[in-house]
Amino acid sequence: MSSKPQQSRQATSDPTGGPDENFIVERIYKAVMEQRLAPKTKLSEARLCETFGVGRMRVRRALLLLSSQGIIELQSNRGAYVACPDKTEANDVFAARMLIEPPLVRQLAQNPGDIDLALLTNHIALEDAARGKKERTEIIRLSGEFHTTLAQATGNKFISRMMRELVTRTSLIVGLFGTSENASCPDDEHSNILKAIQSHDPDLAEKLLISHLNHIQRGLDMEARQEPQDDLAAILGSD
Amino acid sequence: MSSKPQQSRQATSDPTGGPDENFIVERIYKAVMEQRLAPKTKLSEARLCETFGVGRMRVRRALLLLSSQGIIELQSNRGAYVACPDKTEANDVFAARMLIEPPLVRQLAQNPGDIDLALLTNHIALEDAARGKKERTEIIRLSGEFHTTLAQATGNKFISRMMRELVTRTSLIVGLFGTSENASCPDDEHSNILKAIQSHDPDLAEKLLISHLNHIQRGLDMEARQEPQDDLAAILGSD
């Protein structure tokens, strides 16, 4: 430890020098999910290099991956900016979720044998704990990730990846258009959906989920706008 | 023309030097969709550089993007290989498609006003034309892309992207496990699905699509395997 005086970072794979690109991607993903990174925020290469202590190559690879996931937008010769969904994209995201999630929860409630219920019960426990401790950013992130966990419970990695992308995008949308306190989902709706799944009641689960998604969408004000941030080190450096 | 003697390549953006990474991605995507690039085929950087006439940087960016789409797999210090789905992944892909596509065609049949029917009718015409001319690779690609076009008809870019990824993966799977002649979908099933959509008959459209997907999946032999290729220039160089 004493040989590395001022390096508190811990990477996923740190044989030669610093964290790898997946670590950077995860950090930025997490910051977006917790709505600490606002849309339009500029992610300059130099800034990220010193924040993560890596060369430009790693940063550029991470940015390319993030842009392929739609989390950031790469503008030629201008840099990388956190994606800023417009009204149309917001509608598309919710339309896509309305298409996928109802059959998804139906399937979860119908095939109790094939799915990983522990993943879901554990997640609900985490949500409750975060709410108890009033950890705002944690609550926001877990609230979105519940839906990703629904997908993960199927054990199907393609469904998981699709949901993750849609949920991330939703987080940006809620950050942009969300009205004050509805940044996170209402307290018990997730838990009720899980209960319906556990009761093998596809109709109820689907109905609860649809009204839950409608609830989120209704809480948006398509006129509101947030301002971009600038203190990247503080945002991305924290755990 | 005469100033460029031996350069027949035409790039999407060729101001400084050669095609950009999206062009390379599209070429490889197309080759995979036409089953000219078999799973496990090695895509070496040097080979791609001379094939497309670009520097390593462009190629590496293209490979990273392709790997993020699951089309290829990057092995550390070993290179890039065309993805080789196993039995589990094959099942996941079909499960995901069974989850998404039925509600998708339902929606297409229900909301005739919001969707782009011309896209679909045009695609069916292309399929027929290719079949008439017996252009095997074209038939295979269009046969897969019909399902992508279904998604595009919604005008929702998230749904389109998800379907594109699933269809590409399906192409690899069919190439690996497909039994001889069922590489492409049966001639008229696509056209029948389109007719059901045009008739605003969600139930029929869904039923036809489900049996169509089952048809494809039943045509797979999970034991068969194909061999990797080696003549990249010939495969990727052609139009």
Place this chain on the structure above:
DNA sequence: CAGTTGACGATTGTTAACAATCTCTGTCAA
């Protein structure tokens, strides 16, 4: 004073050389 033009600084894109790793081949010994 308004608008335009030019140069400077900052940031991104590209290239080429270097380092690290892996594969293949040939040799040697059991």
Place this chain on the structure above:
DNA sequence: TTGACAGAGATTGTTAACAATCGTCAACTG
């Protein structure tokens, strides 16, 4: 004959310097 080992060659990963582009700001002109 088979196995392990070592070295050469080839391929990928990384770095740093260079080139190109963009935004800003000051000076200039009408």
